[in-house]
Amino acid sequence: MSSLLPSTASRAPDTTTTGLRRSLKRLDITAMAIAAVISFDTVGQIATGGGEAVTWTAALALLFLVPYALLFAETGAAFPQEGGPYVWVRLALGRSAAALTTLFYWVTNPIWLGGSLVFLAAQTWDGFVFHLGSGTVADYTFKLLFVWTAILTAVVSLRRGKWITTIGAAMKVLTIALFTLTAVLYGLEHGFQGLADTHFTPSTAGFLALVPILLFAYVGFEAPNAAGEEMHDPQRDVPAALGRSATVAVCCYLLPVLALLAVVPARQVTGIGGFMEGARLVFGIYGPAAGPLLTLTAVMFVFALLTQGSAWMIVSDRMQAMAAADGGSFSRSLGAFHPRLGTPVRTNLLSGIVATVFMLAAMQLAGGDAGAVFAVVLTVAVTTLLLSYLIIVPSLVLLRLRRPDVIRPYRVPFGHRGFLTCAALVYAWILLGSWCALFPGTLESLAGLPYTFDTTWGVSRTTFETFTLGTVAALLLVGTAGLRVARREGGEAQADR
Structure with a gap:
């Protein structure tokens, strides 16, 4: 596989990755993608868009997810080196661009883990398992344990860690299936009350509000490629695994959102509590067993959130480690893989x-308003991830045009024309989603639509932009510093020779 890389794009010395072992088969890759991409924290947030959320979820599955999957299936099979998107951008645009892109891609995940994931997990545990309170010692303890458990599952060897994400993926699908089936049974017994107030007709306002979160929900199927050299047969398994996991993801978004809206009026659905509050309602059909079953579902829900964070830590940390090990960002020592575990522990x-x-x-x-925190921090994660794709997608196009010699076991239909059409469509969506995430309400104003920022987000625009634009600005500064450190270290290495 390393023969696909030109000599000018060689990786870091082999000593950084001597612990790598081929442990991912097709099922493992599929499960890892499902664990990472199906986001419980976005199900409730999508459902807040009402009936048209179902319409737009289906529309973007066709108009965004399909071309996106085709692009990354071809590229992931053709360039299966460890580091995934870092390698792709480096081959196309150079080490500096790859390092900055990887920083945005990587940092999304600790922000997401320490933001919307942990807040949703704590809210669920507090409401359905054991009272934590807000800002209490128990609240802080739970959140710290959640974050560091996810990190530790990424530290263990992939041979063992993959089973954590596989179990998480299975539990996630099982939880969604249980909720959807129960909602249908509840509706048959009590009527589908939510549908009376639900309108599926799409609107411009709904579209602009939902685009960033739907794109965030659908991207990331290329993540397992970050462990490309730990796959048994990536050139065959990546396209098949991506197709299967994408199909499962569409069902796991459409079905629970539709079920939730069918039994709960859209105006009562909240982003942070939507899924479990819907479960509380529909589980009433189980009579005395409702309480214990709801508690069990809540535990499964939190475990699925935990493995979701773990899956992203496993793949995104490998990308960032490869950027460091390759001399692209900060010290090469940051990219060292543990010789026994085969993981980038640092x-x-x-x-x-x-x-x-x-x-x-x-x-x-x-002031600790969990709902407002959840929405704003989720948007920060959406922003940083989508911005990274503004560089990744053009890199795929450049690789297609400049590297026709590379063997491509899977190809987008209709050759260059099909590939470029898919890339243009995906890029347009990402560009729109990035703008809507960074500057919500601006396109609504241009379209003459009413938009009250404080009511929509629960915080002032100043607070919101401080978190979003401030995070982007801080990342650019950190990325620039990382490039300087890497160049200085590289210059010192050359001088030593």
């Missing part, structure tokens, strides 16, 4: 620190 620990700091900062946002 980068894993750095992710834990970032997630903890972000969690503590988010606790102070909006």
Whole structure:
């Protein structure tokens, strides 16, 4: 596989990755993608869009997810090196662009873990398992344990860690199936009351509000490629695994959102509590067993959230570690893979620190209003991830045009024309989603639509932009510093020779 890389794009010395073992088969890759991409924290947030959320979820599955899956299936099979998107951007645009892109891609995940994931997990545990309170010692303890458990599952060897994400993926699908089936049974017994107030007709306002979160829900199927050299047969397994996991993901978004809206009036659905509050309602059909069954579902829900964070830590930390090991960002020592575990332990620990700091900062946002914190921090994660795709997608196109010699076991239909059409469509969606996430309400104003920022987000625009634009600005500064450190270290290495 390394023969696909030109000599000018060689990786870091082999000593950084000597612990790698081929342990991922097709089922493992599929499960890892499902564990990472199906986001419980976005199900409720999508459902807040009402009936048209179902319409737009289906529309973007066709108009965004399909071309997106085709692009990354071809590229992932053709360039299966460890580091995934980092390698792709580096081959197309150089080490500096790859390092900055990887920073945005990677940092999304500790921000997400320390933000919306941990807040949703704590809210669920507090409401359905054991009372934690808000801002209490128990609340802080739970959140710290959640963050560092996710990090530690990324530290263990992939041979063992993959089973954690596989179980998480199975539990996630099982929880969604149980909720959907129960909602149908509830509706048959009590009537589908939510449908009376639900309108599926799409609107411009709904479209602009939902686009960023739907794109965030659908991207990430290329994530397992970050462990490309730990796959048994990536050139065959990546396209098949991506197709299967994408199909499962569409069902796991459409079905629970539709079921939730069918039994709960859209105006009562909240982003942070939507799924479990809907479960509380429909589980009433089980009589005396409802309480214990709801508690069990809540535990499964939190475990699925935990493995979701773990899956992303496993893949994104590998990307960031490869950027460091390759001399692209900060010190090469940050990219060292543990010789026995085969994991980038130093980068894993750095992710834990970032997630903890972000969690503590988010606790102070909006005076501790969990709902407002959840929505704003989720948007920060959406923003940083979507911005990375603004560089990744053009890199795929450049690789297609400049590297026709590379063997491509899977190809997008209709050759270059099909590939470029898919890339243009995906890029247009990402560009729109990035703008809507960074500057919500601006396109609504241009379209003459009413938009009250404080009511929509629960915080002022100043607070919102401080978190979103401030995070982007801070990342650019950190990325620039990382490039300088890497160049200085590289220059010193050359001088030593």
